[in-house]
Amino acid sequence: MAKKRVADLLVETLAQAGVARIYGVSGDSLNGITDSIRRQKQIRWAHVRHEESAAFAAGAEAHLTGRLAVCAGSCGPGNLHLINGLYDCHRSRVPVLAIAAQIPSQEIGSGYFQETHPEHLFAQCSHYCELISHPEQMPRVLEIAMQTAIARRGVSVITLPGDIALRDALRECPRLKFPPPTPSVSLSDVEIDTLAKILNDSEKITILAGAGCAGAHAELIAVASKLNAPIVHAMRGKEFIEYDNPFDVGMTGLLGFSSGYHAMMNCDTLLMIGTDFPYQQFFPEHATIIQIDIRGEQLGRRTKVDYGFVGDTKTTFRALLPKLKQAADDEHLKSALEHYQKARKTLDELATEGREGKESHPQFVARELDELADAAAIFSCDVGTPTIWAARYLKMNGKRRLLGSFSHGSMANALPQAIGAQMSHPGHQVISMSGDGGLAMLMGDLLSLRQLELPVKVIVFKNNALAFVELEMKAAGILEFGTDLHNPDFAKIAEAAGLLGLTAESSDQVRPMIAHALKHNGPALVEVLVHRQELSMPPTITLEQMTGFSLFALKAVLSGRGDEIVDLAKVNLLRRWFT
Numbered sequence: 001m002a003k004k005r006v007a008d009l010l011v012e013t014l015a016q017a018g019v020a021r022i023y024g025v026s027g028d029s030l031n032g033i034t035d036s037i038r039r040q041k042q043i044r045w046a047h048v049r050h051e052e053s054a055a056f057a058a059g060a061e062a063h064l065t066g067r068l069a070v071c072a073g074s075c076g077p078g079n080l081h082l083i084n085g086l087y088d089c090h091r092s093r094v095p096v097l098a099i100a101a102q103i104p105s106q107e108i109g110s111g112y113f114q115e116t117h118p119e120h121l122f123a124q125c126s127h128y129c130e131l132i133s134h135p136e137q138m139p140r141v142l143e144i145a146m147q148t149a150i151a152r153r154g155v156s157v158i159t160l161p162g163d164i165a166l167r168d169a170l171r172e173c174p175r176l177k178f179p180p181p182t183p184s185v186s187l188s189d190v191e192i193d194t195l196a197k198i199l200n201d202s203e204k205i206t207i208l209a210g211a212g213c214a215g216a217h218a219e220l221i222a223v224a225s226k227l228n229a230p231i232v233h234a235m236r237g238k239e240f241i242e243y244d245n246p247f248d249v250g251m252t253g254l255l256g257f258s259s260g261y262h263a264m265m266n267c268d269t270l271l272m273i274g275t276d277f278p279y280q281q282f283f284p285e286h287a288t289i290i291q292i293d294i295r296g297e298q299l300g301r302r303t304k305v306d307y308g309f310v311g312d313t314k315t316t317f318r319a320l321l322p323k324l325k326q327a328a329d330d331e332h333l334k335s336a337l338e339h340y341q342k343a344r345k346t347l348d349e350l351a352t353e354g355r356e357g358k359e360s361h362p363q364f365v366a367r368e369l370d371e372l373a374d375a376a377a378i379f380s381c382d383v384g385t386p387t388i389w390a391a392r393y394l395k396m397n398g399k400r401r402l403l404g405s406f407s408h409g410s411m412a413n414a415l416p417q418a419i420g421a422q423m424s425h426p427g428h429q430v431i432s433m434s435g436d437g438g439l440a441m442l443m444g445d446l447l448s449l450r451q452l453e454l455p456v457k458v459i460v461f462k463n464n465a466l467a468f469v470e471l472e473m474k475a476a477g478i479l480e481f482g483t484d485l486h487n488p489d490f491a492k493i494a495e496a497a498g499l500l501g502l503t504a505e506s507s508d509q510v511r512p513m514i515a516h517a518l519k520h521n522g523p524a525l526v527e528v529l530v531h532r533q534e535l536s537m538p539p540t541i542t543l544e545q546m547t548g549f550s551l552f553a554l555k556a557v558l559s560g561r562g563d564e565i566v567d568l569a570k571v572n573l574l575r576r577w578f579t
């Protein structure tokens, strides 16, 4: 029998940890690894067309499964391409291992062809990044990398020179055989009592909940019910919080709308749980703020905090619930819910078909998609306006999942995330809500849908612009520039790539075409012609006004004081956007 090589041991170690596939693009420094993959059956090589897609796909898989996912790139440019996707994984705190192949070990430091120093390059987007320079380090360094990615929830990188991968392994087999630990993290008894007392003594409590509430839906609702507290959620929390939630009042912040904003601003006590909601300016200034997070370093990062605790949502709320009194007053809750109903109505009114024979309102497209998609569909949405439409019009139900680049904010995330979602969830309907700018950025990976036989459905919001940027420019009082997109016929491109390709030119075609695509037994793309947003700012605006105008107008509109300071007719779209 042939001797086991370092690359074989690497693949065996990953397989034993439950890794089912490695996303990547091959290259000679990766040859040892791809050859080991070829010779075994447990791990599949998921060949994509850009390493950035590989990283996004791995991140999506890790997000959906909670387990370690893996991507790989060859030396130099090959692994450099991973970086943006890895930043996304790291910021989204999903366990991803990147294998960054390296030039021959004896050439390191000589300025060799394709030489880079991955330990420096990946330092910022990983918890752990080490060079394996000797076979003796395997599998220990790999296992440390995996364990670090899992335990600290983020990216680990191993840098492996091609020649080392081909050397004989000096160890026989993986050393770690335990399943991933699932600890509960609890506040101390004294802290639970303190927390209960503060909450029992507070009136007008609002809860701001984030992705840290995953798996604790029942406990969250039970706490809100005891406190009569409206729940505002952050974008990453949407899939875990919004559904079956009588306390839901929507979102605040740059993607949010007025009811979430008011519920936060009008409370006396804000209870932040499992959230890293980033916008300082959307926190109340005078409320008592309590923050609970599993990571102590998060406490007070975004706003002043009066009481900070370390714990996971489920354990903390389970311990807290028996100590909470049922709040008597429900005025704050009622008014927040009423406000939400109104805000919701306005949003729903915007999701109309539009003028006959003309392009569609993007809100309408998102709503139709929401209605037509499966109960257990997995959505991904591109950064840009598709994220807004997903935030506002996709209804989560506890089974549906939602992927985005919600912390890193990178364009072009949706298609590669859909690839990772479909690879890891073959029986599910997977839908990419793509911007025309976002799709074009990693469009090569449309080809992967055919090659990997993934029946992903891509809905392209074709507005022929970098529309989100146009909005930002307009809100800042800047004339749009550099935002035009001269687009091709994406449906024809899809057809040429072996997908079903459809174009919905007018709104009456939207529903039937999306329905057709969703039923299609294979990958499909529907490009939908949608309105480019209209937003006019006051025509005369001074330089001073321009500075900070965007936040000013945003806050003004959100707080309903817009009429005092700007002619609302002129910020019609901003109002639509944020009410």
Ligand SMILES: Cc1ncc(C[n+]2csc(CCOP(=O)(O)OP(=O)(O)O)c2C)c(N)n1
Pocket: 382, 383, 384, 385, 386, 409, 410, 411, 412, 434, 435, 436, 437, 438, 439, 461, 463, 465, 466, 467, 468, 469
């Ligand atoms: C990689 C990257 N480049 C640039 C940006 C800045 N940016 C944010 S949204 C956006 C426009 C996205 O355009 P598109 O995908 O067409 O979606 P739209 O907003 O037009 O619906 C841009 C350029 C970014 N976030 N990420």
